[in-house]
Structures are given as C-alpha cells and as structure tokens.
Amino acid sequence: QTVVTQESSFSVSPGGTVTLTCGLRSGSVSNTNYPSWYQQTPGQAPRTLIYSTNIRSSGVPDRFSGSILGNKAALTITGAQADDESDYYCVLYMGSGIRVFGGGTKLTVL
C-alpha cells in the first residue's frame, strides 16, 4: 500500500516563507508522479493550487510555487498571509490510474 507523507502541522509568521513537503514512505517523488497541491479551509471544498509539480492553477497567486526538493515534492508559500491558514494536501499519481493523497498539513499563520 502506497503511503504519501506530509508534515502534520507547520507554522509560519505573517510575511514569512514556508515549504511543505510531500514524500513517499518507500521511494522518491519525481515529476512522473505529477505532484499536485490543494488548499482547504474548514467547511469548504478543496482549491487546486499546483499541478504537474510546478504549474499554478488559474487564479493562484505567484507566491505559491511547487518544486521537487531532493526526493520529495514541495509547496513553497512566500510572503505568507493570514488567509493562507488552511489545510494543504498533496496528491501523487502512482501510475495505472491510481492517485494517492497525503495526510495533509495544517498550516498556522501566526
């Protein structure tokens, strides 16, 4: 069973920069996993931020960026704002039509 790992929680100061990661319990993440990132606030549907590692979805500000760092996918938020306080989820494509979510990272801005 594929396990996708994310930090359970993270905090960042307003205006600061934070990098959330998305890894595999066994193996490395690469561009062929087409990492994507989603933001979800309580009671709301998820919002797509990044797909195919580093492509921003329509309307997503450029302070959100995606990359591969070492053996993990990464979401970097530059100049964090109060309304960035949300849950962030990554998804990895594992081939054969199978997709797996990470457990999510709860980001606090304080």
Added chain:
Amino acid sequence: EVQLLESGGGLVQPGGSLRLSCAGSGFTFSSYAMTWVRQAPGKGLEWVSSISVSGTNTYYTDSVKGRFTISRDNSKNTLFLQMNSLRAEDTALYYCATLLSHAFDVWGQGTMVTFSS
C-alpha cells in the same frame, strides 16, 4: 460559470446502496476525465475513483473495488458513483472533480453519505 453539482447523498444502512450523481455545467463535460474524492468527518481527503473521457477506463482505490462503480453519461453531462455493500467507513463527504493533467481541477461542493446503524 464552470460548475459541478453533486447529489444523491443521504442516510444509508449497513450493506445498503446509494447512487451519487454529479452534474457538470459551463464546460464541455465530455472532454474531461472525472473523479470522485471523499472526506470522512474530521479526516483528510481520499481519492476514490476516476473515469476516462469515454468511460471506457475506470480506476478505484483498493477499499472500494468490487463495491463501487463509477460511470458517466456524456449526453447528460453527468457523472455517477454507484455504491453497494456500504460500510461504516464509507461515511464521508463525496466530492466530484474534473481531472486535468493528472490533477483534480474543478471541484463540486460535495454530497454527504452518512451511515446509519
């Protein structure tokens, strides 16, 4: 406006069945692969199933294989999820979403499936 509207959720008994629907509007539904994602109360997101543009290819997470069936009717711009042999752990908010470049793109607001003992 691009929109997805889920329906069909409700209270279900052990071993029961339910059929979820997702109506698309504001875009060419027949050009997009589609997917179902669920979220149990207070928990994270879980990919459930996806279907190709034509409906020929379907994919499922292991926990629902053999119990859930995804399908689509492109003439009615509608995606379906037939859920049989339902279990307590299937209790969740079920979202439908479009698939674009291996990612979930446009999301609906979800329909709730609640297990009743």
